[in-house]
Amino acid sequence: MKTSAKTEIERLKSVPLFQNLNSLELSVISLAMENFIFEGGEIIFQEGDEGEEAYIILSGEVEVYKTPALGNPVRLNVLGQGEIFGELALFGDGIRSASVRALKETLVGTLTKEKLYEIIHEFPNVAIQMLMVQTRRFHRAEKRLMELLVKKDKD
Secondary structure, X not given: OOOOHHHHHHHHHOOHHHOOOOHHHHHHHHHHOEEEEEOOOOEXXXXXXXXXXXXXXXXXXXXXEEXXXXXXXXXXXEEEOOOEEOOHHHHOOOEOOOEEEEOOOEEEEEEEHHHHHHHHHHOHHHHHHHHHHHHHHHHXXXXXXXXXXXXXXXX
């Protein structure tokens, strides 16, 4: 599903990862992306799947979760418009570290590993922004872990 170039650029401007890029840079990214719509409840990918693309949420909301061997799924995060997911598989061993499902109708733009690497090579600021996103996620996860440990100690 492709929309007008102007609409795509406007959507990308709202993505924190790309907010410091100019219109030409955003045009290059827009041309490299392929868009998909996922319905609420639809699984986008599962933990353990091979990953060849990163996803940028253009509208909607997704849940990132893990399912322990013995237990119910555990929500790790809820991500919304402008956030990226699935990129870890592109920089690691290519295996998805968690599952992701759409919570409501969600429009995502995807970038393949090859295209993402080309963009990072051309626009290094994108890599810096991705590191900042990962750092914020790490801090949230660390905070949540500490809350769970404190709660466990009280029980």
